[in-house]
Amino acid sequence: MTSQYNERFRRFANRMERGIMIGIVVCAVMLTIGEMLIQYVPARALLIETERLEGVSRLP
Template sequence: MTSQYNERFRRFSERIEKGILIGIVVCAIVLIAGEFLIQYAPVRVLLIETEQLEGVLPIP
């Protein structure tokens, strides 16, 4: 019974590990894509609020 438990746990942990690695890779790709997107002015204006407010004095 112990060896069956160990085998099932090993298979389960391999699936979890694969899911975590895929999640890390997806997050890295999204981060890199976002960094490339904010390099372009039209996209940067849509994504970053402070870009629209630069040089504009707040109304008291």
């Protein structure tokens, strides 16, 4: 009985570990893509509300 429990727990822990790792990678990729989009001026105007509300020109 204990051996069966240990085997089931090991399989469950492996699935959870794989899911957490996938989640970390997805979050890192999304963060990178978001940072790249903010560098693109038309996307920045669409994504960041304070760009429009501050009233300060981006061009000198």
